[in-house]
Amino acid sequence: xxxxxxxxxxxxxxxxxxxxxxxxxxxEPIQALELVDxxxxxxxFISIVGPSGCGKSTLxxxxxxxxxxxSGEIRVDGKPIFGAVKQAGIVFQRDVLLxxxxxxxxxxxxxxxxxxxxxxxLVKARQLLASVGLAGFEDKYPGELSGGMRQRAxxxxxxxxxPGLLLMDEPFGALDALTREQMNVDLQRIWxxxxxxxVFITHSIEEAVLLADRVVVMSARPGRIADVLEIDMPRxxxxxxxSDPAFLHHVEKIRRHFMALGILSEA
Amino acid sequence: xxxxxxxxxxxxxxxxxxxxxxxxxxxxxxVIALFLGWELAVRLLNVAEYVLPAPSVIIAKMVSSxxxxxxxxxxxxxxxxxxFGMSVFIGIPLAVLxxxxxxxxxxxxxxxxxxxxxxxxxxxxILVMWLGYGIMPKVMVAFLISFFPIVINAVIGMRxxxxxxxxxxxxxxxxxxxxxLKIRLPKALPSIFGGLKxxxxxxxxxxxxxEFIAAEKGLGYLQLISQVRLDTxxxxxxxxxxxxxxxxxxxxxxxxxxxxxxxxxxxxxTDS
Numbered sequence: 070x071x072x073x074x075x076x077x078x079x080x081x082x083x084x085x086x087x088x089x090x091x092x093x094x095x096x097e098p099i100q101a102l103e104l105v106d107x108x109x110x111x112x113x114f115i116s117i118v119g120p121s122g123c124g125k126s127t128l129x130x131x132x133x134x135x136x137x138x139x140s141g142e143i144r145v146d147g148k149p150i151f152g153a154v155k156q157a158g159i160v161f162q163r164d165v166l167l168x169x170x171x172x173x174x175x176x177x178x179x180x181x182x183x184x185x186x187x188x189x190x191l192v193k194a195r196q197l198l199a200s201v202g203l204a205g206f207e208d209k210y211p212g213e214l215s216g217g218m219r220q221r222a223x224x225x226x227x228x229x230x231x232p233g234l235l236l237m238d239e240p241f242g243a244l245d246a247l248t249r250e251q252m253n254v255d256l257q258r259i260w261x262x263x264x265x266x267x268v269f270i271t272h273s274i275e276e277a278v279l280l281a282d283r284v285v286v287m288s289a290r291p292g293r294i295a296d297v298l299e300i301d302m303p304r305x306x307x308x309x310x311x312s313d314p315a316f317l318h319h320v321e322k323i324r325r326h327f328m329a330l331g332i333l334s335e336a
Numbered sequence: 337x338x339x340x341x342x343x344x345x346x347x348x349x350x351x352x353x354x355x356x357x358x359x360x361x362x363x364x365x366x367v368i369a370l371f372l373g374w375e376l377a378v379r380l381l382n383v384a385e386y387v388l389p390a391p392s393v394i395i396a397k398m399v400s401s402x403x404x405x406x407x408x409x410x411x412x413x414x415x416x417x418x419x420f421g422m423s424v425f426i427g428i429p430l431a432v433l434x435x436x437x438x439x440x441x442x443x444x445x446x447x448x449x450x451x452x453x454x455x456x457x458x459x460x461x462i463l464v465m466w467l468g469y470g471i472m473p474k475v476m477v478a479f480l481i482s483f484f485p486i487v488i489n490a491v492i493g494m495r496x497x498x499x500x501x502x503x504x505x506x507x508x509x510x511x512x513x514x515x516x517l518k519i520r521l522p523k524a525l526p527s528i529f530g531g532l533k534x535x536x537x538x539x540x541x542x543x544x545x546x547e548f549i550a551a552e553k554g555l556g557y558l559q560l561i562s563q564v565r566l567d568t569x570x571x572x573x574x575x576x577x578x579x580x581x582x583x584x585x586x587x588x589x590x591x592x593x594x595x596x597x598x599x600x601x602x603x604x605x606t607d608s
Contacts, residue, residue: 135503153507161500168599169522182508182518210599230508 079112079266080146080156080233082132087141089127089292100291101127104141107285107294111233112264116277117285118323120332124292125270129236132268133157145234154234158227158265162239164219166211172198172222173207179230190229197225200262201255217248224256228263235260235267242272253279254307261304278319279306286323288330295326389569397569398576404558409577411553415471415543416536416585419478423486423535426479428528431490435520436512448487456481456542460549474546474554481542482535489531493524526600529593536589540582555581 084107091099102124109115117125130136132143134154143150158179166175173194180190198207201221211219220240227235240256241249257280260267271277277284278300286296302315310316327333357364371391377383378390385393398405433440456477463473497520505515547556555574562570593600 133507135506153509155509157507159504159507163498163500165498165501165504167519167522169525169597178518179508182505182510182514212599
């Protein structure tokens with residue numbers, strides 16, 4: 070019943086008037102997110118960029134259903150979410166691969182836990198690994214892989230179940246600049262094949278603009294959406310896009326936002 | 337093809353053992369020098385045998401009284417294994433309770449930590465009073481003394497799973513049991529083995545101390561008897577046997593660790 074389909078449609082997400090309050094360790098209330106509204110179309114690639122502590126990771130966790138909203142509502146494919154969203158695959162900054170499992174067994178973990186059909190998904194897992202240059206590494210342990218390779222494997226793990234929704238929290242934040250650039254290109258290629266909805270959180274303005282259909286700019290304390298930018302550049306984008314006037318224009322515009330918010334300053 | 341294999345394999349083995357030998361040569365040389373120095377010093381300075389027997393005398397003693405040593409070594413080994421086994425079979429489930437139950441974390445854990453500050457050796461006479469002169473008091477001392485490192489390491493290990501990994505498991509719809517079996521427990525294994533390695537050494541100490549208090553057999557008992565008889569070579573022979581038991585048991589656990597966790601050595605290599 071859960072066999073992978075040739076074309077996977079991403080889910081739609083509606084975030085309506087969502088707020089999130091935490092209690093700090095000292096018991097003081099912290100307003101992490103205030104009245105956030107965001108509609109994400111099926112198959113859309115959304116980047117969220119903002120300073121540390123702007124609640125962008127919180128927003129992603131709320132969409133995953135792993136933590137509850139304080140008020141407001143989140144709908145996935147029109148249905149209000151209740152508990153963990155089944156269609157979500159998640160990639161964190163840390164790859165958190167299981168050291169005692171081979172690369173292939175790590176990728177197959179969601180299939181195992183969700184009790185999906187192992188045969189069809191094994192084919193998919195091998196395809197995914199090959200598509201990110203990890204063919205021949207299926208039986209290696211994560212300890213034998215470089216940081217970039219490990220993160221590639223963890224992306225395959227998120228994608229093996231054909232998730233309608235891919236949530237990525239600074240997935241390339243721990244990688245060196247060159248590896249990161251290559252990972253951006255690889256991620257875009259995979260997304261163009263799979264067409265799942267992506268929520269991609271990053272500190273890097275350039276990365277956000279390069280990858281996204283729309284960039285959501287957030288401000289901090291309390292976390293709010295400051296602006297949403299349409300990035301109407303042709304795909305596939307790559308290193309050449311970084312010198313594109315449209316690209317530079319968008320990057321400059323986001324930078325100016327952060328200057329206005331006092332997060333960045335001139336000289 | 338087969339010829340090539342047959343020719344290269346022994347070659348490889350000798351070169352590997354040669355490499356091992358050259359690597360460990362300084363250690364071997366120092367150990368040999370130490371024992372030679374000991375032997376010479378005892379002979380040249382005419383040290384009385386009841387004060388410090390020469391290594392050759394100790395070895396001769398071990399050969400002549402091998403049956404006595406083996407019988408008592410077996411008694412002590414049994415106490416160690418039973419005490420250590422109790423620590424494992426009570427300690428690991430208890431660690432699981434501490435990790436999963438608030439009540440246990442708040443009550444049992446501080447209690448264990450405060451109990452840890454009591455010198456277990458001081459409990460030995462009480463245990464003898466309660467449990468008599470048989471094997472039980474020794475097993476209990478070995479258990480009490482090896483219990484704590486095993487529990488604490490298991491708790492630390494089971495808590496070491498990253499919160500992102502737990503989130504991932506939850507988003508996949510994993511039950512608590514699945515999360516424990518597939519993530520927390522395997523993640524804890526290196527730390528658990530660390531606890532076992534400390535614990536086995538402690539169990540040797542516990543069993544020996546238990547025998548010092550009251551016993552009718554065992555290497556600790558043999559030491560007491562030899563001390564009274566001023567049979568210092570036998571005293572030393574018993575020490576050698578004890579350390580042989582400790583080293584052997586430790587290496588069995590280290591071997592089990594290598595077999596069970598082939599990935600863990602990779603991890604430390606990439607981390608360093």
